[in-house]
Amino acid sequence: xxxxxxxxxxxxxxxxxxxxxxxxxxxxxxxxxxxxxxxxxxxxxxxxxxxxxxxxxxxxxxxxxxxxxxxxxxxxxxxxxxxxxxxxxxxxxxxxxxxxxxxxxxxxxxxxxxxxxxxxxxxxxxxxxxxxxxxxxxxxxxxxxxxxxxxxxxxxxxxxxxxxxxxxxxxxxxxxxxxxxxxxxxxxxxxxxxxxxxxxxxxxxxxxxxxxxxxxxxxxxxxxxx
Numbered sequence: 001x002x003x004x005x006x007x008x009x010x011x012x013x014x015x016x017x018x019x020x021x022x023x024x025x026x027x028x029x030x031x032x033x034x035x036x037x038x039x040x041x042x043x044x045x046x047x048x049x050x051x052x053x054x055x056x057x058x059x060x061x062x063x064x065x066x067x068x069x070x071x072x073x074x075x076x077x078x079x080x081x082x083x084x085x086x087x088x089x090x091x092x093x094x095x096x097x098x099x100x101x102x103x104x105x106x107x108x109x110x111x112x113x114x115x116x117x118x119x120x121x122x123x124x125x126x127x128x129x130x131x132x133x134x135x136x137x138x139x140x141x142x143x144x145x146x147x148x149x150x151x152x153x154x155x156x157x158x159x160x161x162x163x164x165x166x167x168x169x170x171x172x173x174x175x176x177x178x179x180x181x182x183x184x185x186x187x188x189x190x191x192x193x194x195x196x197x198x199x200x201x202x203x204x205x206x207x208x209x210x211x212x213x214x215x216x217x218x219x220x221x222x223x224x225x226x
Contacts, residue, residue: 015146016155017074022189023066024134026180030059031127038123042116049110056107056123060100062173063130065165067093073160074145081148089141092133099126159196174205175212183217187224194225 034055040046071093075086099122106119145154165173174193178186190209194202206225210218 015142016151016158017142017145019158019189019192020134020142021138022177022181022185022192023062024138025185026177027059027063027066028127028131028134029180030055030062030176031123031130034059035120035123035127038120042120053107056103058176060103061169062176063096063100065169065173066161067096069161069164072164073157077149077153077157078141078145085144086141089133089137092129096126096130096133099129162196170205171208175208178209178221179212183220186213186217186221190221190225 034052037047037052037055041049041052071090075090078086103119103122103126106115106122109115110119145157149157178189181189190206193205197205206222210222213221
């Protein structure tokens with residue numbers, strides 16, 4: 001499915017790529033939870049390996065598709081117009097991939113001596129690195145893009161990013177993002193999606209969000225997009 005993101009000045013700050021804050025917020029929290037659960041299980045034997053494995057798979061899958069979208073639609077556009085400007089951000093993704101691969105190895109060898117503690121350490125490293133990377137994007141890269149690209153070009157970047165997320169991921173991913181946002185960000189995210197999606201898939205995703213959030217948390221979002 002193709003999404004076309006249009007500027008919506010009444011609901012969001014200038015620039016379509018400000019919408020990155022939504023998935024960034026969810027990723028920060030999910031990776032922090034992964035690190036916390038890993039430390040609890042590795043050090044205090046609290047929690048279950050099955051639950052940790054499920055969170056690892058989901059968190060790193062979300063991180064992968066987010067990075068894939070930037071690699072496909074954002075960084076090449078920047079490099080074409082401003083050679084070298086996006087290299088450090090792209091390098092961050094490569095390092096994160098290496099950390100995730102090492103985490104997978106430690107997870108499979110959890111009962112081996114030192115593997116659990118190493119996994120927990122790597123989980124903390126990944127959470128810290130990814131958070132710093134996303135902070136840099138929000139503070140430095142997005143304003144840079146807003147100065148160097150038209151709103152339409154920025155919207156095309158964001159639409160290209162979204163196209164890298166498989167539909168089956170989006171069915172769970174959209175409600176997951178909403179679950180990590182406060183009320184203000186939920187309303188802004190819902191408004192951005194309404195502006196980007198055709199009515200039918202938008203209604204489908206909002207139905208899934210309502211089921212995830214529950215009636216009370218969903219009510220102000222529903223009122224805002226009515």
